[in-house]
Amino acid sequence: MEHLHVDEPATGTGGGLVRVRLGIAYDGTALHGWARQPGQRTVQGELELGLATVLRHDVDLTVAGRTDAGVHATGQVAHTDLPAALFAVHEGRLLRRLRGVLPPDVAVTGARVVSDAFDARFGALARHYVYRLTDADSGPPPLRRADTAAWGRRLEVPAMRVAAALLLGQQDFAAYCRRREGATTIRTLLDLDVSRDGDVIEIRASADAFCHSMVRSLVGALIAVGEGRRPAGWPASLLTMTTRANDVPVAPAGGLTLVRVDYPPDDQLAARALVTRAKRA
Incomplete structure (x- = not known):
């Protein structure tokens, strides 16, 4: 989600x-x-x-x-x-x-x-996603083909990592969200990291919550930087927008996995739910 x-x-x-x-x-x-x-x-x-x-x-x-x-x-x-x-x-x-x-x-x-x-x-305090893709000529490893997207161009991970760091914090991610009537697009991006292991690239994203298509749109923007089509500062420059950016590609769904959801201790559950409901109202 x-x-x-x-x-x-x-x-x-x-x-x-x-x-x-x-x-x-x-x-x-x-x-x-x-x-x-x-x-x-x-x-x-x-x-x-x-x-x-x-x-x-x-x-x-x-x-x-x-x-x-x-x-x-x-x-x-x-x-x-x-x-x-x-x-x-x-x-x-x-x-x-x-x-x-x-x-x-x-x-x-x-x-x-x-x-x-x-x-x-x-x-929930935070949701954690991992996006897996490979730029190997041979495509995804056969045993990981369900959760690893294939990419046809070589990606420069250092540039993607620089771009990712500029997106962290509480921001209005309207440029990266499909608009839902009455829903806010302000989110706190806690972590966005890019790493490479051989031909497999992992993008880890954590936030208090994600709006519709936000993770895949962030990945798409980072891929544009990795391909050299956009400078490292481009994804962050879109945070000034109040509507979805039409030139942000949405990465394929198959590479994305929700890996963890964090919750507070039992004695803080009720307070957390009240805070979150107030933010979403």
């Missing part, structure tokens, strides 16, 4: 319910993003169906960040509220039983009861 939606309500608690935190991983290649869509395979759709099949109880998931079509995750987080007695019956065998009903490109890697104050979306 690169982005958050202000119209997604938090799940209510009470009435003998427990809040369950789920760890989730998926290969997004054949999935149409996170959010359920009629007639399309999505991560949310597959998970809610799988959970309902195992638990024999309707499930509604709230996710840390909605990823776009084709984007992967190894560290996605969601929560749901379930009857305490029902979860107690299934907890010990839930992951194994889900493995039997979920498709092979979606997995639940963890499920545990957490504080009622935990909110997968509003409680």
Whole structure:
């Protein structure tokens, strides 16, 4: 997910319910993003169906960040509220039983009861993504072809690293976001680093949150610098814009993976959710 939606309500608690935190991983290649869509395979759709099949109880998931079509995750987080007695019956065998009903490109890697104050979306401190690409003539390594994008030109990583450093901090990233009605484009970019290992380049991006297509647009701008088509200061120069920059390319979805979501300690969860809701309102 690169982005958050202000119209997604938090799940209510009470009435003998427990809040369950789920760890989730998926290969997004054949999935149409996170959010359920009629007639399309999505991560949310597959998970809610799988959970309902195992638990024999309707499930509604709230996710840390909605990823776009084709984007992967190894560290996605969601929560749901379930009857305490029902979860107690299934907890010990839930992951194994889900493995039997979920498709092979979606997995639940963890499920545990957490504080009622935990909110997968509003409680998050930071989201961490990795974008992998290769400029090797032979293309991606066969065993990594699902999560590594191919690039046809040699990229100069030192120039990309300089450009990335100029984008850090709290900025209005309107130039890099697809506009959502009523949604802010101000984000705090905590880390944006570029490294090379042989022919494979990794771009690591961390922020309090990302708006729609922001990570892939940042990667696209850095690639333009790496190819020598733009100077290192060009990506940062776009931060003065109040609308999306038409000349910023969007990198292919298949290279992007959500790897981790950070949360505060339990005693700070409620306060964090209040702060985040105020910012998104």
